[in-house]
Amino acid sequence: MTTDRLPATPAATAGYVKLPTIPLPDGTEVLSGGEAWLEALRIAEERAAAAPLIAVDVYPGADVAAIAAGIAAALPHAEVIDVEAAAAAAPEVIDALIGRNLTDDRVFGVMSHFTVDEFYDADKLGELRARVADRRSAVVLVGWGADLAACRGADALVLVDMARWEIQQRLRGGAANWRATNHDEDALRKYKRGFFVEWRTADRHKRTLFDRIDLLVDGNAAGADAGAVSGDAFRAALLGATSRPFRVVPFFDPGVWGGQWMKDKLDLDPAADNFAWCFDCVPEENSLLLEAGGKVVEIPAIDLVLSRPRELLGERTFSRFGAEFPIRFDFLDTMGGGNLSLQVHPLTDYIRDTFGMSYTQDESYYMLDAADDAVVYLGVKPDVDPGEMFTALRAATDGKHPFDAERYVNTYPAKKHDHFAIPAGTIHCSGANSMVLEISATPFIFTFKLWDWDRVGLDGVPRPVHLDHGERNVQWERDDQWVEQNLVGQVQEIRREPGLVEERTGLHELEFIEVRRHWFEQEAAHDTEGTVNVLNLVEGDEVEIVSPSGAFAPYRVHYAETVIVPAAVGKYLIRRTPNSRSERFATVKAYVRGTLDSDV
Template identity: 45%
Template structure:
């Protein structure tokens, strides 16, 4: 199928929107309409034949040697920015947001469908993350490595990136490179895009973290989570740093019925802001003000989108002071925005691109183009009844004590009980804390403390060292574990998230 035919076929999925498409159900075979005829060419080959490229195994499903070439999604995005096109499309000059849309809604989906079939029978695995320096291992060794990862806690490879709102706290405290003026956000605990490092002797390879879910989804996620979400990791942690920067965008996430009907997603982006670091100026915008005038708010947002005025956010939206340890819950449909001078640990469901920006303080993106605004979609999903009184009663520091012991205090901090499937528990540990997985994969972050060790009470996995601010994952096959403090400070605090 040529490029024009492909574009016609996927037009309803790709859409004309700069950011959002519809999740595809296509498989790669559908883009090789004559693949059955093409296969006949290789049924009785003469001499050495090498078939390479995306979908090569469709043309030769039983090769003598199968090599799978792989690339982490973050590296794909960097290559989009540098001019790489989407698969089978000559769109090198298209802006990176549109390329990412093509990858997210189309390319990565049908590629992973095929990858799931090929990983168990590949002969060799080729890591292509470093240009002109590929690294290859035996396919069986990759599978053994992935199986070893999920016998204990593990971390994904984080990545940090520049943002329009700025942010300098992570740069200093995580000792990041000076190559960028700021690091406003980080994915540290987003298996959909993060990768894993695996070492074989002196060779270190990098593989997409999603490979774990392609080969052992139930062991990673747990039976109940897999039954509900399939082979998708439903939790994510990321950082938003606005210290010495500006506000995040004022935004809304789509309701479940909306995201399903319009974008083909099975669940939506419920989330929360856990305040990792704060200053006296820190704040979170959350919910509309009591008795807000809907028509005036909508009219002013439309005028701001047209450049006729600067939207007066504090006239219509609550602005609450934020301090370290506060937890703001943000079910889909709630208007919100992180303020400046704050470091946020964002805990949310995985559909992370579905943000309807309604006001972005008149900024342009790092590419010097206007940042996408989706005002109609935002207003269609905004829940007007979530006003000042409701937000205070339901979404701010909704802390419930779970257990009070001499060495450990456990509190439930969220998320919104009637709306969100994620549960978060805060463990205040003086010496050692006991953890249960609640029948779900766990995602955790040590939000206070310097160093601790995750241990198995039965010796089933090696001790796993964690440090301040590091997100780590405990697979569901580990039903219980301990976290022991390794420093002399009074306590450490670990935030635990799981599917309830």
């Protein structure tokens, strides 16, 4: 990210803020381009007994050649060594190593547990270490795993980090996976390799670096635009983020069913055909913008989860999920678009046994907005014959025998502020002309498409369906009667006071996420009670989150913005601002069920 991406006066930006920031400590200097490498050399020279050694550990997906060239230009007297070129295992060796995890499927693999050293040739790595040990002048090691070649003995350690969203963009644009030759491969297969292998390994590796790095460099940017901050500033900013509300940087993506609501309401590019998705709280994918003096450094939001899980998630949620953010908020825009794919998510036992995931993708649709004809497809109709239905679905894959979804699947009218629970195993999809706030668990790629309305993807290739997986997970007892008793209209009033109503809008008892909606005129009191809260302003123009003790400055929230309130915050108020024009407001708040005394 360029260091001048931040608007000059972000506090004055009206409406939905697309580039929220997190403050760096007072006095932090954001370095640009070659300044970072000069600072790394300065640090190394202060510590070195002889020739300084700098390790620049690079997240897979960053442009190592460009980074090395930038270092060489800034430090012309240093030897710059591409660790990957010098010692990585051959592509065919890596392919054989990870083949079982990738499988032959276009979308799904098996979660891996590799360590980065397994992707290096031990003999070549040993030779490189010996070469470094015998250096007579400054040496800079560059690449994923550079710290390995330094044997943790570098005089200065730099991490060039990247957000997964930026990596996805590069993969779509023709970049290959790490040390692979798959530039022209299907983007879904490249994403699969990242999701199941590379990013898991890279996150485990960089987690060992966080406490030691001297500099953090923004790998999302390039060349002279790349910002950098000291390791101390990076760590302090992340610790500070756990003591107050914050937002990740949302990203928006088109789709074959995408709509127009977000373009109009969130001030997006009016020339775009559509926007289908917005990931507004998916720390595995989203970024954080660390800001000082009007300059920003973009880092992956997962860095906060990995480095400060207890303060962010709370002890009880951390003990249950580890350093993983379990709650996802995102938008699905079909206003003026089309139906989502008809789909089902895997049961917990199935996702664990088949893909190695520890929990599944339970979810819900909260209707942020809806046209008069909006519907949600949910559950099977009474007495559906499973064999007949899946025979019809398989026949539809030839593109000549459209699947009659309404014959087999229930449809329910959907209006603004309705909330539909969708536990794993339930057939579902949102119809056209809806604006869905999806509140769900985080394993977000585990969707078994059953029918996609005879569409192809934006790349012109038919979107994948997974009928065998789907057939093994559909819960056939979830017919209209069960759905109406358990998943539709499940609103329970919890308390009512003058100007305030709190409701449980209800995910099903099989799901681990609790959702509370607060309607209020002036303010509503909250308490994290030791677990992370995620909330969205679903009614009203703007509010602010305030600490009763003044522990943090008031944090302004606009309509449709998703905010994370870390567990460490404790008590907080959400109240109208002096500029609010709305008569009443509503937030929906999600947290892990069973971690608050107020659950019952």
